[in-house]
Amino acid sequence: MRKQYLSAPLPFVGQKRMYIKDFKEVLKQFPDDAVYVDLFGGSGLLSHITKWEKPDATVIYNDFDNYSQRLNNIERTNALLAEIREIVGNFPRRERLSPEIREKILHLLDEEGKNGFMDYITLSTSLMFSMKYATDLDGLKKESFYNTVRQSNYVCDGYLDGLQVVSCDYKELVAKYRNIQNVVYLVDPPYLSTEVGTYRMRWRLSDYLDVLSVLVGSSYIYFTSDKSDILELCQWLGKNHWGGNPFAEAGQKSMHRTMNYSSSYTDIMLYKTVFNKAT
Structure with a gap:
């Protein structure tokens, strides 16, 4: 039986699991038979929910970001986590691991890394506290280890079923689908002024502004945050007639997010349809 995932099967920075309820509601305003192009697919969660x-x-x-490669290697990752659990043994949960245990784990990963792909992002979540990730062995070697080892296997059965999976610069997809009717863009770029260390792209302000050109005249669901000031910038552009505001007349849903006792921000989802839902 096909399973609906309400969060990505493997860890990914910026996945929209907290937005799933609102995202589903917004999707009702768009056609059932449209072409949905997830330009910055990330973990694939928005694509999965859309197809569901x-x-x-x-x-x-x-x-x-080659998330599907991580999914394809999930059995290997589970096997490594089983070995890590054996090394950690009965060490207290969430406590800092001893230097001896840490060295054993690093030796295991060093040896296994010689045999093929390693999902360091997933493995590091079992050795570091939440919101911290390592993308390679060198990154792990710089960190202290804690017993946050996952106690069950990861599963991803059917997660990508029905999706057309591609891997390219988002501009290639825009060029391909720009003149096709009934297209909806799902646009969730790495947030401006936010850590993007686990993403492959390295963006500047001009890159974020380039994305806005995709929204003009298009149907879209777009994600940002109040840390980026993108909304304020677009309002200024529209007010001063510098190309208009792509978010004019767009619907909006917001969600306050707390990172820690001294840090918080607001997630923002904007959406607009330029065709009749019954089309």
């Missing part, structure tokens, strides 16, 4: 909610739709998942 609209089975007749064509959903393009741009896996620019």
Whole structure:
């Protein structure tokens, strides 16, 4: 039986699991048979939910960060975590691991890394506290280890079913689908002024502004935060007639997020349809 995932099967910075309820509600305003192009697919969660909610739709998942490679190696990752659990043994949960245990784990990963792909992002979540990730062995070697080892296997059965998976620059997809009717862009770029260490892209302000050109005249669901000041910038552009505001008349849903006792921000989802839902 096909399973609906409400969070990505493997860890990924910026996945929209907290937005799933609102995202589903917003999707109802868009056609059931549209072409949904997930320009910055990330973990694929938005693509997965879109295909689940609209089975007749064509959903393009741009896996620019090679998340599917991590999914394809999930059994290998589970096997490594089983070995790590044995090394850790009965060491107290969430306590800092001893130097001896840490060295044994690093030796295991060093040796296994010689035999093929390693999902360091997933493995590091079992050795470091939440919101901290390492993308390679060198990154892990710089960190203290804690017993946060996952006690169950990861599963991803059917997660990508029905999706068209591609991996390319988002501009290639825009060029391909720009003149096709019934297209909806799902746009979730790494947030401006936010840590993007686990993403492959390295963006500047101009890159974020380039994305806004995709929204003009298009149907879209776009994600940002109040840390980026993108909304304020677009309002200024529209007010001063510098190309208009792509978010004019867009719907909006917001969610306050707390990172820690001294840090918080607001997630923002904007959406607009330029065609009748019954089309």
